[in-house]
Structures are given as C-alpha cells and as structure tokens.
Amino acid sequence: MTFLDLIDVIVLTCVVTVLLTLFAQRIRRYLKDHFEQYLSPRYLKSRGVRRRAPASPSLRAPDESV
Incomplete structure (x- = not known):
C-alpha cells in the first residue's frame, strides 16, 4: 500500500x-419529534440548571455567627 492509498483510506x-x-x-x-407527541407534558419539561434554594434564617443553628 502506497502512501497515497493510505491517505485515501x-x-x-x-x-x-x-x-x-x-x-x-x-x-x-426525527424519533424525538415523533415520540414527543405521545408523551405527557411532565416528560417534556426542560431540565436546565437546578439551583438549591437559599437556606432560610430560621433553620440556622443558634451558635452560628452571621
């Protein structure tokens, strides 16, 4: 096999x-678009970035400094 044949391959x-x-x-x-019409809306929710809710002040321990 020559170098040019190797390049061709x-x-x-x-x-x-x-x-x-x-x-x-x-x-x-195509399959995604086809099957989306059969899925209920809860399966079509976007799954973006999920962020944690900030902790409420009432859940802090009393000895924590702010």
Missing part, C-alpha cells in the same frame, strides 16, 4: 464517519 474513513454522525443525529431528531 484515511480520508474515506473520515468522510464516512462524518456522514454516519450526521445521519444518526437526523434519525435521533
């Missing part, structure tokens, strides 16, 4: 990998 592998990745993303998006 590497380029072909990269192109096939990119095409398969794009195809998989399209299939995943």
Whole structure:
C-alpha cells in the first residue's frame, strides 16, 4: 500500500464517519419529534440548571455567627 492509498483510506474513513454522525443525529431528531407527541407534558419539561434554594434564617443553628 502506497502512501497515497493510505491517505485515501484515511480520508474515506473520515468522510464516512462524518456522514454516519450526521445521519444518526437526523434519525435521533426525527424519533424525538415523533415520540414527543405521545408523551405527557411532565416528560417534556426542560431540565436546565437546578439551583438549591437559599437556606432560610430560621433553620440556622443558634451558635452560628452571621
């Protein structure tokens, strides 16, 4: 195998990998859109950043300094 043949194989592998990745993303998006119509609204809530609520002052121990 010559160097140019090796380069051809590497380029072909990269192109096939990119095409398969794009195809998989399209299939995943199609399936997500298709099945979202069957899910109840509670499963469609966004799962953004969840932050803890600040502790209320009444729950502090009496010996803690503020």
